[in-house]
Amino acid sequence: MGEVTQSRRMRLREATTAEIKATALKHMASSGTAAIxxxxxxxxxxxxxxxxxxxFDTRDNLVSVLIADVYNALAGTLEAARDSRPHDDPAAQILAYGQAYRDWAVANPEEFRLVYGDPVPDYQPPEGGVAAEAEHRACAVLTGIVAAAWPKAQHLHIGSDHxxxxxxxGFAGLIRESFPDLPPAAVALSLRVWGRMHGLVSLEVYGHLRPQVSDPAKLYRAEMMDLSKSLGHVLVDEAH
Amino acid sequence: MGEVTQSRRMRLREATTAEIKATALKHMASSGTAAIxxxxxxxxxxxxxxxxxxxFDTRDNLVSVLIADVYNALAGTLEAARDSRPHDDPAAQILAYGQAYRDWAVANPEEFRLVYGDPVPDYQPPEGGVAAEAEHRACAVLTGIVAAAWPKAQHLHIGSDHxxxxxxxGFAGLIRESFPDLPPAAVALSLRVWGRMHGLVSLEVYGHLRPQVSDPAKLYRAEMMDLSKSLGHVLVDEAH
DNA sequence: ATCATTGCTATACGGCGTTCACAATATATA
DNA sequence: TATATATTGTGAACGCCGTATAGCAATGAT
Structure with a gap:
């Protein structure tokens, strides 16, 4: 990332590589992931x-790079959403994160499908995962917010035996390194929060909500409010 | 459904049709939806x-029929799960429904992808939806359970302005026909419950949970417990 | 000025969905 | 029973696709 472009060849090569990726994303955005x-x-x-x-050695290789790029863009968006709220207000941060998650998915449905669905016909992800770094970034943001909310949230999750x-x-190690005092129950909570956001969003993106709901954004907002309550925060409707 | 098979031709035709569908499902189960x-x-x-x-007029047509079949099978499974618990115990029913949802998805991941993901390369669903009936069945089960739980649950959702x-x-009409006294907030709740189940399950099926979680079933169980609490029910861990 | 590397074209292989002309077969009719 | 009709199959073709290989042109280094 950001390496010095040395020779002219290198520069052209990078330009062409970028153009290939951009063209692939363009086709995907307009005609679906299968159009790559x-x-x-x-x-x-x-x-x-x-x-x-x-x-690119192969088409799957190109797709893998695209997935990593897109996932990193999403992670950046989510980090920015978190940072748009005061760092001592985890309730606001979780709402911002959740809204950013859905907004991004609705604005870029094909990107969402690429990352979270079947990427592309016949695509087989390589051994060690494709976007482990980006996935970890997005996950870490959520864990961080939940960690900040944990003091006020833990009393709601006393029954958990994680x-x-x-x-x-490996994942547990990384987490415990960043948040030494966080109990496993909090980590489980952060993953469940992720699941809760992902559920409605993926139903919507894949067209399973539209037939019944005319205003998915409102439904999602209600879910986010409920979710923030389960993080121990009582708040009036300040969103929207 | 269940029509009288008259001529010998009709019989052969139905047998071949069934064999085509069975073969397609077999390929899908063993090699993924793209192998159809x-x-x-x-x-x-x-x-x-x-x-x-x-x-079948076209491949998409075959896929549409497969989706409808699979979705109806899922709906049947979910109805059976509901009926496996006393009809006056909505908390137990919702837990059974949720477990059945995940169990089915984990046992039939390709079927799950067919119904809830990108079904197959280049597939374009027809105009009026493909499995509206099955989708409605599955949805109605959930709404019924939530309706039964609503008396005890509504006090937790007083803030909602649905x-x-x-x-x-059309959807609202059907619901109000079956459940005349149910307020819109309860319908929203039932869709959110769906989303909550769907989130963790689809993350798991698409491989986004495994890298971090070694026991997704446990995480899901915790989420279901929390969910049943939001339906107004306090209960000890009787599941598993 | 020479030579190796690189970026590209051209061509080929097998697989895909789909269409069409045609043969074989089963049904319905006279 | 003999004839017409509808149905179910074949086989070849078209234009896609990803991929592999061989060769050509231009560039960069020596």
Whole structure:
């Protein structure tokens, strides 16, 4: 990232790589993730399909890079949403995060499908995950907010019997490094919060809400209010 | 459904239709939704790809029928789960429903993707929806349970300002027909409950939970307990 | 000025959905 | 029973797709 572009060749190479990715995203945004075809991209760029193999080993490879890029953009959006609220007001931060999550998904449905759905026909994700870094970023933001809210929230979750062994060791290690005093119940809560946001959003993006609901944003706002209550915060409707 | 099979031709036709669908589902279960290819199905059946066009106008048509079948199977499972608990115990019913939802998804991940994700490369759902009936069945079950729980749950949702205009008119009409006294806030709640179940399940099915969580079932159970609390029910851990 | 590397084209292979002309078969009719 | 009709299948073709390989042109380094 941000490496010094040395030779002219390098510069051209990066420019073409960027153009390929941009063209792929353009096709995806206008015609769906299934429209990411090497031939179509090359055609659009005035090239032959084979030429792309100088830049990406395979189509799946290109898709993997796109997923990572898009996921990182989402993570950036979510971090910005968190930072748009005072750092000592986790309730406001969680609402901002939730709104940003849905707003982004609704504004970029194909990007959402790329990251959270079946990316593309026949695509097989590589071994060690594709966007582990971005996924960790997005997750860390949420955990951080929940950690800040935990003092006031924990009394609502006294029944939970989570242990660190419920989580992936590596993941648990990272969390405990960043938040040494956070109990496993809080980590579980943050993942459940994620699930709660994801549920309505993915139903909406995949068209399972529209047939019944005319105002999904309102439904989502209600859910976010309820969610913030479960983080121990009582607040009047200040959103919208 | 259940029509009298008259001629021998009709019988053969229905048998072949069923075999096509079964083969498609078999391929899907073993190789993913993208593996639903007319050529592969025909090859497996000892036929030519073109022959399938005597039974289905197009591949998308076949996929639509599969979606409807699978969705109806899911709806049946959910109805059975509800009926496995006393009809005067909505808390138990909602837990059973939620468990059945996840169990089904985890046991049939490709079916889940077919119904709730991008079904298949390039697939475009037809105009009036594909499985409106099944979707309505599944939704009605949930609404029924929430309706039964509403007397004890409503005090937790006094702040909500939902109106019937927040919903699709046709959908609202059907609901008000079945549950004349149910306020719109309860309908919103039932859709939010759906979203809450769907969130963790779809994250898990699409592989976004495994990297962090070693025991998704436990996380989901915790979420279901919390959910049943928001339906106004206090209960000890009787599940599992 | 020479030579290796790189970026690209051209071509080919197999797979896909779909269409069409045609043969074989089963049904319905006279 | 003999004939006409509808249905179900084949096989070849079209235009897509991802991918692999060979060769050509231009660029960069020596």
């Amino acid at each position: 075809s090497l031939r179509a991209i090359a055609r659009d760029m005035g090239m032959t399909a084979g030429a792309i193999y100088s830049y 242990t660190w062994s419920d989580f992936d060791p | 290819s007319l050529r592969a199905i025909a090859r497996d059946m000892g036929m030519t790809a073109g022959a399938i066009y005597s039974y 109106t019937w205009s927040d919903f699709d008119p």
